[in-house]
Amino acid sequence: VISFLIFILGNFSTQDSIVESLSVRFDSVDSNMSYEQALQAIYEEVERLKVNNATLEKSINESKADNATLQSENENLHSEIDSLKNASNRSEQIALAESYASLGNYEVAIPILNEITEKTDDVNALLKDYITNYESSIIFNAEALANNGNYVEAIALIDEALKIVPNSQALLTQKNNVTPKYLVDTIECYKSTNL
Numbered sequence: 188v189i190s191f192l193i194f195i196l197g198n199f200s201t202q203d204s205i206v207e208s209l210s211v212r213f214d215s216v217d218s219n220m221s222y223e224q225a226l227q228a229i230y231e232e233v234e235r236l237k238v239n240n241a242t243l244e245k246s247i248n249e250s251k252a253d254n255a256t257l258q259s260e261n262e263n264l265h266s267e268i269d270s271l272k273n274a275s276n277r278s279e280q281i282a283l284a285e286s287y288a289s290l291g292n293y294e295v296a297i298p299i300l301n302e303i304t305e306k307t308d309d310v311n312a313l314l315k316d317y318i319t320n321y322e323s324s325i326i327f328n329a330e331a332l333a334n335n336g337n338y339v340e341a342i343a344l345i346d347e348a349l350k351i352v353p354n355s356q357a358l359l360t361q362k363n364n365v366t367p368k369y370l371v372d373t374i375e376c377y378k379s380t381n382l
Contacts, residue, residue, distance in 0.1 A: 277303050281310065284317070293321035294351050321348065322357045333365035341365040 206225045210218040215228040280299050287296040300314045325348040332341035345362040349355060 277305065277307075277310070281313065284313065288313075288317050288320075291324070293317050293324070294348070297321060297351055318352055318355070321352060322355055325358060326361045329361055329365050338365060338367050 203222075206216065206220055206222055207218050209216045209225050209229065210220075213229055213232060215232045216225045220228065280303050284296040284299040287293075287299070296317050297314065300310060300317065303310055306314070325345060329341040329344050332338075332344065342362060342365060345358050345365070348358055349362075352358065
């Protein structure tokens with residue numbers, strides 16, 4: 188019986204010391220509470236913390252989603268600004284090219300249009316028109332020079348034009364036409380028969 192009483196009193200004493208130490212660590216536990224009341228208060232505080240933690244995680248996730256949306260909208264806005272800048276630059280380049288072309292300076296207008304990165308149908312149409320006009324003027328001038336016997340100048344004129352309009356079939360054909368042909372260049376003597 189004495190052992191049993193010692194055990195019970197020791198158990199109460201242990202529980203009282205546990206409640207005392209819990210009251211120091213937890214605001215919801217008072218040192219006057221019973222052991223069961225202290226455990227209940229701690230359980231309720233833990234449950235409250237779980238709910239608060241879930242709410243905070245939800246807020247953080249929503250905040251991340253909002254940040255991602257804002258970042259996406261920000262990127263879209265920057266993309267639109269860049270697009271407007273490009274459109275403005277494109278319009279300025281087209282206007283500049285048109286001003287040079289109106290003066291007949293196709294050798295300046297064509298490279299300006301070639302610098303435009305996003306070529307729309309109107310830019311391609313202008314470029315085609317300017318190239319055709321430029322080729323026609325070069326061919327006309329080269330023929331005039333060749334007719335006066337200035338073959339070297341005619342070829343030099345066409346070579347300069349080919350720097351602006353590379354691989355122009357019309358200019359390459361004209362260069363071939365104004366290049367003087369000599370019989371020796373065409374047929375070597377030892378290959379000819381009955382010449």
